[in-house]
Amino acid sequence: MTRLVATGTTDVGRVRSSNEDAYFVGDSVFAVADGMGGHAAGEVAASTALEPIRALDGRVFGDATEALAALRDAVITANATVSRMAEDDPTYHGMGTTLTATLLEGARLHIAHVGDSRAYLLRDGKFSQITDDHTLVQHLIDEGQITREEAANHPQRSIITRAIGVSPEVDVDSMSLELQPDDILLLCSDGLTGVVDDRTIATTLAQRDDPDTTIETLVSLANDAGGPDNVTAVLLRYEDAAAARGTNGPTTVAIRTRHDDPGADWARKMGTFGAFG
Numbered sequence: 001m002t003r004l005v006a007t008g009t010t011d012v013g014r015v016r017s018s019n020e021d022a023y024f025v026g027d028s029v030f031a032v033a034d035g036m037g038g039h040a041a042g043e044v045a046a047s048t049a050l051e052p053i054r055a056l057d058g059r060v061f062g063d064a065t066e067a068l069a070a071l072r073d074a075v076i077t078a079n080a081t082v083s084r085m086a087e088d089d090p091t092y093h094g095m096g097t098t099l100t101a102t103l104l105e106g107a108r109l110h111i112a113h114v115g116d117s118r119a120y121l122l123r124d125g126k127f128s129q130i131t132d133d134h135t136l137v138q139h140l141i142d143e144g145q146i147t148r149e150e151a152a153n154h155p156q157r158s159i160i161t162r163a164i165g166v167s168p169e170v171d172v173d174s175m176s177l178e179l180q181p182d183d184i185l186l187l188c189s190d191g192l193t194g195v196v197d198d199r200t201i202a203t204t205l206a207q208r209d210d211p212d213t214t215i216e217t218l219v220s221l222a223n224d225a226g227g228p229d230n231v232t233a234v235l236l237r238y239e240d241a242a243a244a245r246g247t248n249g250p251t252t253v254a255i256r257t258r259h260d261d262p263g264a265d266w267a268r269k270m271g272t273f274g275a276f277g
């Protein structure tokens, strides 16, 4: 028997006065959203975008196709809702959010993604980013105009090219992953990846500490590096239940949530939305 152990946390960081990141850790659905927009609009965008994802939690699907379609539909619904609110209410004008959402269906993890939050997989000692960043710098890397090293310190590295809520239509990336025992997945916002390199994240995950300890370590690493942005991490570990402490039986989930002061400043990203969409 295998089980998925999941936990998540978010932290305001060391610079921002509020936290516009949000996450959801359910029984079968796990997601990270990094909101943007002034006057707490980013917080509204992130939490609103998570609602249709949250609604999928615990739902049973006939097959993989149906499950992935439901996840994609939820992201499209999230986009429609956030963009309508942004259109209808001047307070929310220009708000948006990233959304990286995953759905467990049997031994498969379905992933739908928009923006520059990330999903990583650590499998058999190999650490890989499994989502693409929808950012200006990624676009420049893909075009061969800058290197990955140059991107890390590029002055425009925070500019994103795709987000939930900035347009009535959204292009959603999606994929499905057959989980293997000992897989570790990390969903995180750019508050982590902007200041902590992949090698350090991989090393931290590979320690296989208690899951809550692991995510607290990741947050500490970001804060020790200056904590310039809100930091969010959701950790998923697919484990052999016999090898794990505590529970047995199919797919049980450890849940931990924490709420921090919400709200932040992504407004500078707003003017450039859609420039490369």
Ligand code: MG
Pocket: 034, 189, 190, 191, 229, 230
């Ligand atoms: Mg961020």
